[in-house]
Amino acid sequence: MIGLGLIGGSLLRALAASGHQVLGYDADPATRATARTAAARAPAGARWQVTSTVRDAASGAELVAVAVPLPAVGDVLDELVAIGYSGLVTDVTSVKGPVRDLVAARLHGPHSRLAGFVGGHPMAGRETSGFAAADAELFRGCAWVLCLDPADDPVTTLADWLDVAALVTGLGARVVPATAAEHDQAVALVSHVPHLLASALAATAAADPLALTLGAGSFRDGTRVAASRPALTAAMCGGNAAAVVPALDAVMASLTEARTALTGGTATGTAPAGADPIAALRPWLAAGHAARTEWPPAPGPTLELPARQDALLRLGRGGGWITAVAADRRTVTAVRPAR
Amino acid sequence: MIGLGLIGGSLLRALAASGHQVLGYDADPATRATARTAAARAPAGARWQVTSTVRDAASGAELVAVAVPLPAVGDVLDELVAIGYSGLVTDVTSVKGPVRDLVAARLHGPHSRLAGFVGGHPMAGRETSGFAAADAELFRGCAWVLCLDPADDPVTTLADWLDVAALVTGLGARVVPATAAEHDQAVALVSHVPHLLASALAATAAADPLALTLGAGSFRDGTRVAASRPALTAAMCGGNAAAVVPALDAVMASLTEARTALTGGTATGTAPAGADPIAALRPWLAAGHAARTEWPPAPGPTLELPARQDALLRLGRGGGWITAVAADRRTVTAVRPAR
Numbered sequence: 001m002i003g004l005g006l007i008g009g010s011l012l013r014a015l016a017a018s019g020h021q022v023l024g025y026d027a028d029p030a031t032r033a034t035a036r037t038a039a040a041r042a043p044a045g046a047r048w049q050v051t052s053t054v055r056d057a058a059s060g061a062e063l064v065a066v067a068v069p070l071p072a073v074g075d076v077l078d079e080l081v082a083i084g085y086s087g088l089v090t091d092v093t094s095v096k097g098p099v100r101d102l103v104a105a106r107l108h109g110p111h112s113r114l115a116g117f118v119g120g121h122p123m124a125g126r127e128t129s130g131f132a133a134a135d136a137e138l139f140r141g142c143a144w145v146l147c148l149d150p151a152d153d154p155v156t157t158l159a160d161w162l163d164v165a166a167l168v169t170g171l172g173a174r175v176v177p178a179t180a181a182e183h184d185q186a187v188a189l190v191s192h193v194p195h196l197l198a199s200a201l202a203a204t205a206a207a208d209p210l211a212l213t214l215g216a217g218s219f220r221d222g223t224r225v226a227a228s229r230p231a232l233t234a235a236m237c238g239g240n241a242a243a244v245v246p247a248l249d250a251v252m253a254s255l256t257e258a259r260t261a262l263t264g265g266t267a268t269g270t271a272p273a274g275a276d277p278i279a280a281l282r283p284w285l286a287a288g289h290a291a292r293t294e295w296p297p298a299p300g301p302t303l304e305l306p307a308r309q310d311a312l313l314r315l316g317r318g319g320g321w322i323t324a325v326a327a328d329r330r331t332v333t334a335v336r337p338a339r
Numbered sequence: 340m341i342g343l344g345l346i347g348g349s350l351l352r353a354l355a356a357s358g359h360q361v362l363g364y365d366a367d368p369a370t371r372a373t374a375r376t377a378a379a380r381a382p383a384g385a386r387w388q389v390t391s392t393v394r395d396a397a398s399g400a401e402l403v404a405v406a407v408p409l410p411a412v413g414d415v416l417d418e419l420v421a422i423g424y425s426g427l428v429t430d431v432t433s434v435k436g437p438v439r440d441l442v443a444a445r446l447h448g449p450h451s452r453l454a455g456f457v458g459g460h461p462m463a464g465r466e467t468s469g470f471a472a473a474d475a476e477l478f479r480g481c482a483w484v485l486c487l488d489p490a491d492d493p494v495t496t497l498a499d500w501l502d503v504a505a506l507v508t509g510l511g512a513r514v515v516p517a518t519a520a521e522h523d524q525a526v527a528l529v530s531h532v533p534h535l536l537a538s539a540l541a542a543t544a545a546a547d548p549l550a551l552t553l554g555a556g557s558f559r560d561g562t563r564v565a566a567s568r569p570a571l572t573a574a575m576c577g578g579n580a581a582a583v584v585p586a587l588d589a590v591m592a593s594l595t596e597a598r599t600a601l602t603g604g605t606a607t608g609t610a611p612a613g614a615d616p617i618a619a620l621r622p623w624l625a626a627g628h629a630a631r632t633e634w635p636p637a638p639g640p641t642l643e644l645p646a647r648q649d650a651l652l653r654l655g656r657g658g659g660w661i662t663a664v665a666a667d668r669r670t671v672t673a674v675r676p677a678r
């Protein structure tokens with residue numbers, strides 16, 4: 001495990017708790033010290049160790065999970081190549097296209113002995129961060145994207161994908177197959193844009209003490225993720241800018257429709273005589289109401305699917321996920337949303 | 340109590356629990372039936388009754404609280420005038436300027452015997468609604484705006500304001516003095532715009548099953564209030580359109596700054612060579628982070644203030660509130676936010 005923040009630390013604990021031997025490393029000496037203290041206190045059946053170098057953590061591993069912010073991923077990959085690491089690599093970065101590009105540039109390079117790569121992203125953020133917040137149960141029930149590509153894939157093989165999917169479903173996560181591009185568009189909308197909305201709302205209210213005192217449930221929830229560390233949110237949103245901008249534009253276009261309903265189509269807040277902002281706003285609100293009251297999607301019946309790239313990607317596009325991979329890697333246990 | 344939804348029903352229960360005699364009415368027969376069943380089960384010391392007409396509820400009362408959606412407020416006021424009600428009126432509507440206009444048009448009319456009016460708004464919404472969700476403890480610790488006007492006030496006298504403030508602080512609420520205009524601007528930003536953001540986000544995600552499956556904490560919290568009944572949210576936001584539009588514009592201007600940071604100033608999502616969206620986004624995110632981590636404002640020391648209109652409004656503008664009114668109505672117990 002390279003990187004022992006909230007996600008890396010939680011994955012370290014979750015893997016150790018399910019019987020895997022895990023070595024962890026973090027570039028920050030203070031984080032390593034915190035993790036070493038925690039390791040000494042871990043239950044006997046779920047012990048891990050903290051190393052002082054990437055080499056010590058990775059050299060004997062079958063799988064290296066890279067759990068560092070996007071700006072640091074390239075350097076970690078370079079170091080894995082430099083030490084001659086010859087196993088599989090996965091990651092937990094919140095953008096998948098840029099990571100895939102970083103891997104593609106190195107995977108089959110002249111000095112690389114890397115065996116393969118499966119891009120991943122557990123949808124399990126919290127507004128807290130750091131190893132101290134790590135929790136072995138963080139991933140239970142959470143959606144965890146593992147990336148496949150639609151056609152012949154120069155990066156991820158189906159066999160590697162199924163191995164990582166078997167590991168991750170073993171932690172209780174729901175594995176969602178998607179291409180890197182599909183993932184980046186979806187998380188731009190449901191994760192990155194919400195962070196921008198929260199931050200814009202909190203920053204705008206900051207100038208008005210009366211407003212801050214009147215803020216209640218809708219303000220509390222609508223701004224919660226603005227408390228996330230700005231450096232992490234910036235890496236997440238800025239690293240996915242190409243997908244975040246159209247998603248933000250779509251939400252702002254929807255808000256502009258609300259504004260039009262409120263103003264009766266005029267530029268100011270004063271609706272013309274005869275216009276009824278309340279009646280005009282109701283159908284606009286009905287769409288969001290329907291979407292939210294139907295969320296999260298209820299699981300439909302469990303089914304067996306062939307472990308084929310096209311079938312898996314079709315499942316993910318329809319909002320489905322897998323909960324297990326057969327030992328012979330020929331089928332997966334899948335769930336589609338009920339409709 | 341006229342109107343037995345979440346707020347009216349909770350206020351009915353809270354007042355009864357603190358020893359007041361309360362009669363409730365709702366225009367909806369099914370709501371009256373639900374409330375009557377609950378009344379029969381209420382503890383002996385906290386009994387209320389449900390009447391079949393506004394007249395039966397109001398005619399012997401010292402105070403009538405109007406807890407109906409904005410579009411129904413005018414009709415209720417007309418009925419109170421028509422039955423010759425001669426006590427004080429308060430309300431709990433989420434916009435205060437429009438209600439004040441409705442009252443001003445009736446208060447000193449030729450047939451009115453109304454004694455006075457104090458506009459109020461408890462900041463205690465929930466995404467649930469209706470009498471079934473009512474809770475006598477809903478207002479404990481919540482901010483509750485009671486409106487004063489800056490100059491000589493044709494609607495609310497200081498004496499009436501202090502009487503209602505004494506009642507409401509007795510329920511455990513923090514009473515925030517503000518003019519109707521100050522209230523409407525503040526709640527536009529911290530309550531109405533968050534509802535619009537939540538609805539826009541939920542509606543935009545609705546088209547993408549993969550996105551809905553990947554939605555986690557930031558989507559859940561960022562869309563929570565989109566589950567509120569569209570008719571109530573439309574009345575709230577549409578009834579305050581003149582204040583909501585500039586608040587929405589301010590948040591959209593902030594989002595446009597984020598967009599500029601993401602695109603390096605270009606129109607598309609692709610930043611020009613050399614631009615660094617991650618670095619550009621960080622200072623923008625820092626403002627919202629600071630605002631959210633300092634929220635809610637911590638209470639400073641308790642102080643005594645003279646019960647004067649100007650001192651009360653200054654307190655509210657600075658983010659302060661009152662927790663008690665002296666029995667002689669000459670001072671209030673006040674709290675300013677710590678800084």
